[in-house]
Amino acid sequence: MFDDKKSLARELFERNHRAMLRYFTRKVGHDAAPDLLHDAFVRVIRRDQIESIADPPALLQKIAINLVCDFARRRKTERTYLRPQHFLDDAPSEDAPPEDWLEYDRKSRLLDAAVDALPPRCREVFELCMEEMTVREIAKRLGISDRMVRKHLAHAIQVCRAALD
Structure with a gap:
């Protein structure tokens, strides 16, 4: 039974993989398309029972969508949720009272200290995220999984929030 399932899946793949790869590339971009395929x-x-599927x-197509x-x-x-830019409000305007500037400066220093205290890999992930890289791009660049990137970001965000509270 497994050989039948395997050969049916292989045949389905051989017939449809190019069209699906083009679809995924159009929808999500060149980098993510092979993973989705x-x-x-x-x-x-x-x-279960791949051989009984009426219209593979x-x-x-439904799976791809x-x-x-x-x-x-x-x-x-x-x-x-994984973008850390929301930790600080925009810088006060030039007309803002000095107290606003002092508060902004205090929060900036607290945030900088929190980021500096992060473990090296976690800090690196956080800084790449601040450069507007996606989780997938960070993972690829650092040679780690998407899940590990998310864990590092979650930890960094937790530390930054704690520092500002």
């Missing part, structure tokens, strides 16, 4: 076929292989290309939606949702979450 891989994820799509992993989902197919994990399905339609199933692939779901993966793109998941990817977009994950990106939105990363932009919303």
Whole structure:
């Protein structure tokens, strides 16, 4: 049974991988497309009774659409929650009272000290994030997993929030 499932999945992959890769590239970009292609076929292989699927290309299309939606949702979450820029308000205007400038300066120093106290890899991840790199770009650049990047960012954000409270 496993050989049948494996050969059906291989045949489905051979027939559809180019079109799916083009679709993913259009939707999520060149860097993330191969990963989503891989994820799509992993989902197919994990399905029970693959041989009983009435329309395998339609199933692939539905899986691809779901993966793109998941990817977009994950990106939105990363932009919303994993961006550290929200720790500090915008710098006060030139007309602002001196107290506002003092408070801004105090918070800036606290934040700098918190970032300096982070473990080296965590600090590096945080600083790359501040340069507007995505989680995937940071992971690729540092040779670590997306999950590890998220863990470092979560820790850095927690430390920064604690420093400012």
